[in-house]
Amino acid sequence: MKKIGLLGGTFDPPHLGHLLVAEEVYHALDLDEVWFIPSNDPPHKDSTDTNTEDRLEMTRMAVQTNHHFDVNTIEIERSGTSFTFDTVSSLVNTYQDTEFYFIMGGDMVEYLPKWHRIEELLELVSFVGVQRKGFELECEYPIIKVEIPMFEVSSTLIRNRVQGGGSTRYLLPERVETYIKERGLYGKR
Incomplete structure (x- = not known):
């Protein structure tokens, strides 16, 4: 059975922290791949000012040098609000010989009880909480x-840096940093 990590987000922009999380979980759980899933319209965040095409292209650029990373566009193709339950249900039905691991930052763990159809979701996917030294991930699930x-x-942080004219060096993959500059993303308004 294949083991796939799922890392969802707006990726506005994707940064080295996203890549670090995916790489660490990939190795810790001996996964076959990690799929980055850019959201169309996340239920827990304000909408983004960056268009979907730019966020998708930056995500593709961010993962292209890692052979066990890929981008899955399921949420963008579906459009509308991106509920994790809908995404995972569709993936489980499509990839029946695959075990999925939904990767999330420690800040999201506390919100799990409020997630759409959480009880059903728990039967479809294993949740992975990324933990930092000195912090506990407390959850009833x-x-x-x-x-x-x-x-x-x-x-x-990156959007604020770009808007203020600050450096994003060593925070972004170089290709993403160049893309942001070339497209004039996150500039002063």
Whole structure:
């Protein structure tokens, strides 16, 4: 049976923190692949100002040098609000000989009880909580905990840096950094 990690997000933009999380979980759980799933319209976040095509292209650029990473466009193709239940249900039906692991940051673990159709979702996928030294992942649901090296970066930090004219060097894959500059993304408004 194949083992696939799923890392969803707006990826606005995808950064080295996303890649680090995926790589650490890949090795810790001996996965076959990790699929990055850019969301169309996440239920837990405000909508993004960056168009879907740019976010998708940046995500593809971010993962292209790693042979066990891939981009899955299921949520973009489906359109509408991106509920994890709908995504995982579709993947489980399509890839029947595959075990899925949904990877999430420690900040999202506490929100699991509020997720759409969480009880049914727990029967379809294993949840992986990314843990940092010194922090506990507390949840009433079963979570596989994976500890990663500390690397404090977020898409918000990067957008703010770009808007303020600051450096994003060593926070983004070089191709993504170049794409952002060439397309004028996240610039001053």
